[in-house]
Amino acid sequence: MPIVIGLVLHASHRAVFEDAARTLAGVSIAWVTYEHEAGIRPGIEDLLARGHLDGLMLGPVPYAKCRDLLPDDLSVAVVRSAGLDLSLAFCRALGRGRAATPVSIDTFDQETVDEVVRALDLDPDQVACLPYDPAQSVEEIVEFHRRHLERFGGQYVISLRTAVTARLSADVPVVSGVPGAATIRAQLHELALRIQSRRAAALRFAAGVFVVVNRDAAADLDRARVGVMNLLVNTPEFADAWIENRDRRGVVVFAHQALFERVTHNWVSLPALAQAQETLGIRVAAGFGVGASARTSVLLAERAAARAEQEERPSAYLIEDSGVIIGPLSSGGSPLTFTYREHGASIEHLSRGAGLSAATLSRLAALEGGLEGRPISPSDLAKSLGITEPSGRRLIRKLSESGLVSDEGSAQVHRKGRPTRLYRLTIAEAIRGAETG
Template identity: 20%
Template sequence: MRTKVAIFGSKEFCQRAVQFTEQRSELVLDLYPYTVPSESPDLLKKLLPCDAILFSGSLPYIASTEILASIPVPAIYLKQDETEITTTLLAISLHHSLELENMSIDVRDRRVFENVLADIKADGQRPRIYQLEEDYALQELIDFHASAYENNPSNVAVTSVHAVYDCLVEQSVPVFKMISVKSSFLKTIDRVCQEALLQKSETSKIAAGILGVSIPTIELKDTSEKLAQLLHAHCIHTEEGILFYTTQGAIQTALHNPEFQQLAAQLSGQLAFGSGRTLTDAKENAASALRYMQTEPSSGPYLLDEKKELHTLFQPAGNPIELRVIEPALTDIADKTALSPAVLSKLATFGQSRQSTSFTANDLASHLGVSRRTAERTIKKLLSSDYANTVGEEMTYRQGRPRSVYELKFPIY
């Protein structure tokens, strides 16, 4: 099966990408050359169907982050590494007497260049270094190299930006481009292909949705038909609710549809999803997710996957909630405290997210989205089983009782 990769980079980078992969018959490259990296977002609006996206570097990738959020294919960028910098320095040394103090260079990560200097034991020789930030100004970078040449006619500029190279050539400033190394490129193209295959595997997994039947009957038919259309799903009416059989990929696509977003907001607490190895597993997981939403504060809809991890679909970056305990240590905690796997998962996430190891009942209540009294009952169960300690008190007001301060005493990582 062939993998189609969209390449975003300078015209020269795109040409080199074609050269590097001319023996790779399993790859199809779609080229999107730009003059400057800031053109990438506009080029993305012309993106044709593809399996993955590869950017020539971090600058075009960062400029495109907002648009990439709505594109359901993996996107990565070619990182500037020590091999690229070392190869470039070697190439320059073949044409010039290489003295680092007679060099101005722009790099995407200053630390990578410092690693090269340390490895080659540069003995205190230092070039002028410009680190490319997300919001760098093209003219400022051109002036950086031009000024170095004006102050030192022996200076050689080395740039990572093709547009800067063209401008410096016009100004008769001695300049070299960073060299794209074939081995680094092929490693990155292999990685993006693997991510594309993984995503295809994930998106093709069976999934089911379930809509509770508590909404008015008149609206139920129209709502279910609309959801089935948006989810590309087969719709079945049952006693438990209305079932939608679809795939994870169809759900992910629907999440970016404003019409689905609006409908999901109206159905808060009544729409949930599940995935699994079989239709039965997916249906059972969807029903479990719906029951969880109806008993817990919800920012849903949720999806319960085959690992029994509960995901908030509109907040994909958040940590999933574990609804099944398989680690022996956590199983022991669940048995001794009578706390559910979901609560233990939230407690672990709570511990990981805090800068300090200590907390109050109010801190825990805020994280769990429950009342302080409920949080205190959870803490009491942990204290009674020695899975939490009281480590002090805090007095935030002049009057009233001081608040107890606690620490967790079970593995959270």
């Protein structure tokens, strides 16, 4: 799936950012442009509401205005003008026939200004700098520039703030210090690489061990283990996992780390533990292990499960090969929407209309949650469900006829060959409609 990065910028800077972003492949850009600073927060709220977002790049002003809106797990890059951008601003001033100094500069870091002043052999006493401070108003920045112009007889201003430029440009020459395409491109590439690294980390191999606790009778153990196995196999959240019997007491699950993170709400809680106690009447302890191999992951998961068994209530632990231990994870949180005993009236109703089993539709609903709004091709759908590509195409046709997918156009996945059709699953929306209707 392509990386989705949101870019928040003033409308006048769009061309520069487009130039910077054109060298990125496999990255989809979601644009948020504003004319006035009052439009920043609503624009970002709308961006976050649209759906999946891997990262966000924005300047210090937008960041200060929306910091409280940003999810903790979102990769964020705050655009900073570099020494190159300030040097180019000085060159533009010289090209317009102005002396390099005296000058007043806003928003640049003091260290950057000092470095450029030394490199250009300018008089530091003739250069005034007002570093960025989110508490400063536009009026205060404008007043800073006017004071310096009056005191030193300055001829021009270097500003990064569009609102400041608008206030001063009528009677004071202003040279823009806004980052150029090279600076933006470097920071955008760094953000994309950071996101890719996080994705790779989430795809590390992991294992989970679910152990039945305090069951003495052999027959009870067998029934309890089978019950746990059925619960996990038929739970949509585990649709992409490999599940097998571990021994008479428990079950082992193999999956990518990202799947376990979703199931545990980022290693906070594991509702499946409460589900086992409520529906099966047994107490289950769970352990998760993340390592470089299947063997290491299972060994770590067994250690984590043994630790969870010592708790007085259903709980789980995570142990990574780095030595990190997280736990105990509670059994709280929202219960799983669908269990192996009952898929829910909405799922049953939709499955009959689509000519699919309730279990298949539940797995598709879980897959849709993992995609977080991203489109998927029929072949990728088939791989996720463990079916053949022709079966995946037939499934897409059935979903399309029932209004459970929307056509998102096509993409050229490979340099050669025909473009691949993309579809967005809309099962969750249909479920909500069935519940409210």
